[in-house]
Amino acid sequence: MILLPEPVWPVIVLAVIVFGDGLLTFRPPRAIAACLDGVGFPREWWWVLAVVKFLAAAGLVTGIWIPGLGAAAAAGLVVYFLCAAAAHLRARYVGRDFWLNCLGMLVICIAVLAFCFL
Template identity: 75%
Template sequence: MTLLPDPWWPVAVMAFIVGVDGLLTFWPPKVIADCLDGVGLPRDWWWVLAVVKFLAAAGLIAGFWIPGVGLAAIVGLIVYFLTAAGAHLRAGYIGRDFWLNCLGMLVLNVLVLVICFLV
């Protein structure tokens, strides 16, 4: 295991994706709004998701220079998407958004963890 990402570029790509996802939380396209409504997350709590995503992106970037921070951020993202998967299952909202977006991001984050920090 390493505390600094190697290779670094999958972590940079994930930081970009999560940062853009955070921005989209403020002006969500229909697919994101439908997903958040589908799991029953009240609209006045959507801003919390943006904060979590911005902090995760910042942690991934800081982890290029501060050992362990990127590792903590990627583990946090995995927990976030596991929690999101639980919310989807609890709400019975298991269509395309669940399989593609939620589980897709979970798999991508697990791959980044394994490739950049564990191998």
């Protein structure tokens, strides 16, 4: 395992994506709100998702200089999207949102973790 990302650019791209996703979680568009409602995630807890995403983005960026932090943030995102996938499967909410958004982000996070830190 590599403690500092090599190359760095996929980590930065993932951080930007996750930060943007966090912004969308504060005032979700109709599709994201429908997805969160579809899996039964309580509306009063939606803000927690934004905080998790902002912390992950900060960990990815800071991990460019602090050994191990970026890898931990990337691994945390893999776990986050595994949990999201489990919530989708549990709720049987497996439409387009599940395949494109949830599993798509899971694949991207796994790819960044593997490509930059392994």
